[in-house]
Amino acid sequence: MIANAPPLPEDEYLSHEELMHLHGVLQDQAALLLNANRQNISHLTDQREIDSDAVDQASNESDRGFSLRLADRDRLMLKKIQSAQARMVEGEYGCCEGCGEPIGYNRQVARPVATQCIDCKTSAEQSERRSWQA
Numbered sequence: 001m002i003a004n005a006p007p008l009p010e011d012e013y014l015s016h017e018e019l020m021h022l023h024g025v026l027q028d029q030a031a032l033l034l035n036a037n038r039q040n041i042s043h044l045t046d047q048r049e050i051d052s053d054a055v056d057q058a059s060n061e062s063d064r065g066f067s068l069r070l071a072d073r074d075r076l077m078l079k080k081i082q083s084a085q086a087r088m089v090e091g092e093y094g095c096c097e098g099c100g101e102p103i104g105y106n107r108q109v110a111r112p113v114a115t116q117c118i119d120c121k122t123s124a125e126q127s128e129r130r131s132w133q134a
């Protein structure tokens with residue numbers, strides 16, 4: 001339960017209702033991911049059973065690789081969702097990890113797991129790109 005939130009300017013920081021809405025969005029996303037992964041796993045099991053035809057072996061192998069990568073990405077996303085929800089409980093959600101400024105409701109609705117404001121995110125991506133090129 002998110003109580004004792006300090007009174008913050010409504011236009012910049014998230015209101016209790018906005019926070020609750022975002023918490024619900026994250027909850028839904030987590031449920032969807034968990035469902036998708038369950039389906040992936042049963043899909044993989046199905047594939048192994050039909051797999052006996054050696055001709056199809058190669059394509060099935062690459063399909064399986066794809067499903068596993070997908071599951072990896074989903075796991076990462078789930079982690080982000082869980083840490084976003086943890087930040088909500090701690091009252092840190094909605095503040096940029098980089099500069100401490102409010103991330104803004106519109107950005108959080110578009111991307112509920114965002115931990116940085118658009119400015120910090122952009123400069124982080126730019127320096128990431130620079131380090132790849134180096």
Ligand SMILES: [Zn+2]
Pocket residue numbers: 096097098099100101116117118119120121
């Ligand atoms: Zn920032």
